[in-house]
Amino acid sequence: MADILTHANTADGKKEMALLEQFAAATYTNVITNQSDLDTKDRIMDEMLSWCKEQGTIAVLKSATILSCDPTSRTVQNCKSLMLSKGIHPGQVYAATRSFILLLLASGQDDEAVKRQKGETSSSFSDQQRHLRDLVYEAVRQGVSDIHIQVRQSYSKIRMRQHGELRIYAEWSEKLGREIASVAFNKETDHATSHFNPLIPQDASMPLRVNNKDIRLRLASVPAHGGFDMVMRILATGEEKIKTxxxxxxxxxxxxxxxxxxxxxxxxxxxxxxxxxxxxxxxxxxxxxxxxxxxxxxxxxxxxxxxxxxxxxxxxxxxxxxxxxxxxxxxxxxxxxxxxxxxxxxxxxxxxxxxxxxxxxxxxxxxxxxxxxxxxxxxxxxxxxxxxxxxxxxxxxxxxxxxxxxxxxxxAIPVRNSAKHQPFIAGWEAVLGQETIDQAKGRGLxxxxxxxxxxxxxxxxxxxxxxxxxxxxxxxxxxxxxxxxxxxxxxWMDFRMRAIELIQQGICDPLDTEKVIGPINMATQSTKYKYD
Ligand SMILES: [Zn+2]
Structure with a gap:
């Protein structure tokens, strides 16, 4: 604090002030130096906080007012584009001292606090848009393919499909699940006219710009007993390159x-x-x-x-x-x-x-x-x-x-040490040989x-x-x-032979492989069944 306060009297501080005053004069505004220059209720905008913190020279308030200590810089333009991409209309730009901007940024809720708020029901409209973006961003970060939102009378269950398997991600209130689904359909989809109706099956595509990535999702919903299901499939994460x-x-x-x-x-x-x-x-x-x-x-x-x-x-x-x-x-x-x-x-x-x-x-x-x-x-x-x-x-x-x-x-664990694999080992060993089973690995905990x-x-x-x-x-x-x-x-190599290679190399779990291509032990399929 002491550093900041004394800064204004240094040569650099005076030079900064002169530039800010120049901008203020040109735009018929004032230089913002403390909270009393602002509307009393105006606080830092959560959606823009982490980006502003990265820049360190700019702050966006809940009223969409932009404060900058370098108001003619590119950062201000970038800030406006980012706000527009989040569906926020940028407000007036004011010159403000760097010390005040840093104070404002420090007063904002950090990401951890925002995360702690997740799941709470009292939130304004843009809070739900933020929730939606947080959810999608987290899914993309973890390499999830689909987000399942199951809304029922007293709860919403959020599950994510990753590597083909569903796992529970979060449990929310019924209200929040319903609000996120509506906001996705009504505010974010390509068809601006579509309106979310949980009583009929619906689908739409949703482009979402999150943390500078263009993510595309496809939404689908069906009514269910006591509520509805919505699935968001992630079509593009905005950064994938085509794999060979x-x-x-x-x-x-x-x-x-x-x-x-x-x-x-x-x-x-x-x-x-x-x-x-x-x-x-x-x-x-x-x-x-x-x-x-x-x-x-x-x-x-x-x-x-x-x-x-x-x-x-x-x-x-x-x-x-x-x-x-x-x-x-x-x-x-x-x-x-x-x-x-x-x-x-x-x-x-x-x-x-x-x-x-x-x-x-x-x-x-x-x-x-x-x-x-x-x-x-x-x-x-x-x-x-x-x-x-x-x-x-x-x-x-x-x-x-x-x-x-x-x-x-x-x-990973060797299949020989895994209790889950024990009942099948003898069968596999008969077909694949002892050596393969010695090398085979299974999914760990x-x-x-x-x-x-x-x-x-x-x-x-x-x-x-x-x-x-x-x-x-x-x-x-x-x-x-x-x-x-x-x-x-x-x-020629068929599914089964390729699967055996992958098991030998310890890349795939034999149990997973069998789930996908059927038994490795062909004898199970070709043996004649003896009816009693
Ligand atoms: Zn692991």
């Missing part, structure tokens, strides 16, 4: 096959897998491998990540002329080299895929099936003839993927590094098929069993 196929978990050999297919001038590359298996991420990685000299059209629902090298066309499944199929046909008229169809949902889109390949384009797309070979049967089921599918210009590379949790290596989940991210387990001449014969006959037998004889 190797980083996602594809083996070097598999990547080699995919690269070979993408270099071809025409044909289809299809990524299959169940919902939530990361197909879109893989598609984005493939998109990155397309030569920049190629004209690329990407039909997406919705456009999640902006890719500069592509023309990204959004789909609106509710409008007949804006579906995957119609936008795909439209893209075909635009002289493309490569077409990406975000999803083959229906017969129409499947026909677009075939037509695009046959007319000399490379097509990348996704499909819901559980195995790579099943892509063929699914397409036949969608009305594409096996003869057409076995044409050498159509199917080139078929991929299928699942996501399996990766063990947090900081708290969790540590601070993995937010007590025992997991650090997920890896892809994939099957990748290069469609060769022999393969086409099996496709024509729709003989997936014969085809798989042929592939295995060529040394």
């Amino acid at each position: 196929l190797e980083e996602l978990g594809y083996t070097a050999e598999q990547v080699g096959i995919i690269k070979m297919a993408i270099k071809l001038p025409f044909g289809a590359v299809i990524v299959a897998g169940p919902t939530g298996a990361g197909k879109t991420t893989t598609l984005a990685a493939c998109m990155e491998m397309v030569e920049p000299t190629q004209k690329l059209y990407s039909i997406e629902d919705p456009v999640e990540k902006v890719v500069e090298s592509a023309t990204q066309v959004p789909v609106n499944t509710e409008k007949e002329d804006r579906t995957f199929a119609s936008m795909g046909r439209a893209a075909l008229r635009m002289d493309p080299d490569v077409i990406i169809l975000g999803e083959m949902r229906d017969e129409d889109t499947a026909h677009v895929m075939v037509r695009a390949s046959i007319t000399g384009h490379l097509v990348l797309t996704t499909l819901h099936t559980n195995r790579a070979t099943a892509i063929v049967t699914r397409l036949v089921d969608m009305g594409i003839s096996p003869i057409l599918l076995s044409d050498s210009s159509v199917l080139r590379c078929l991929m299928c993927q699942r996501l399996v949790p990766k063990i947090c290596q900081h708290c 969790g540590c601070p590094k993995c937010y007590s989940t025992g997991v650090s991210g997920r890896t892809v387990i994939a099957e990748v098929i290069w469609v060769d001449e022999e393969g086409r014969q099996f496709i024509q006959k729709c003989d997936t069993l014969g085809w798989e037998k042929y592939l295995k004889a060529q040394g």
Whole structure:
């Protein structure tokens, strides 16, 4: 304090005062030097506090008034942009002494105090917007994919899905959960006209700027007995770079096959897998491998990540002329080299895929099936003839993927020491051998590094098929069993074999793996069952 008070009489202090007075004169205002120059109720604005503290030269008050000891600097402009991004309209800028600004900043609630307030019901409107941002920011920081808000008569439960698993994040009052849901829908979504109604299913997309990051979320809600559920899916965190196929978990050999297919001038590359298996991420990685000299059209629902090298066309499944199929046909008229169809949902889109390949384009797309070979049967089921599918210009590379949790290596335990794994060890050992089980690790109890989940991210387990001449014969006959037998004889790696590799390397827990791809011990599946 003493330092601050004496500062005004030093040479620097006098120089500062002169500059501030100059600004005040030019803007017909006064230099603010203490609280009595302000409206008595005006205090520091919590939303801007941490940013202002970082700057140290500026303070924003609850009335949106901006105080700066360097009022002509860029910091003031940055401050205004940040306020606008938070939905706050910037007020008048005043020159103020640095000592007073520092005093104000010190009087504001620090982040810890704000956090302690979380869960309290008495809050003004912008407090809920702040709560929402805190929640989303925390989710993004922890690498969460979905935020579940379950609002019931007497409570709200907040859960987060991370690495595919749900865990409880917080329990709030019913009122706060309801307010956060309304504020998200009514104040933050793209459709400014939409109004949150917990009695009907609703969905919307929400762009949110938090701590200088552009985060995109998709909101969906359904009514439930005693309340409603809302799920916020995090589509983009504003800082992710597109991962390579190797980083996602594809083996070097598999990547080699995919690269070979993408270099071809025409044909289809299809990524299959169940919902939530990361197909879109893989598609984005493939998109990155397309030569920049190629004209690329990407039909997406919705456009999640902006890719500069592509023309990204959004789909609106509710409008007949804006579906995957119609936008795909439209893209075909635009002289493309490569077409990406975000999803083959229906017969129409499947026909677009075939037509695009046959007319000399490379097509990348996704499909819901559980195995790579099943892509063929699914397409036949969608009305594409096996003869057409076995044409050498159509199917080139078929991929299928699942996501399996990766063990947090900081708290992993050998499966031999884990009680949870004991009942299964003999069965695994019979198939995988003693050595593999000696090396295998299981998920531990969790540590601070993995937010007590025992997991650090997920890896892809994939099957990748290069469609060769022999393969086409099996496709024509729709003989997936014969085809798989042929592939295995060529040394092809199916889900199970890849899973065993990951268990051997101590990357995945055998129990997690079995949950995703079924029993490792094939005997369980093929043994004849003896009925008594
Ligand atoms: Zn851990």
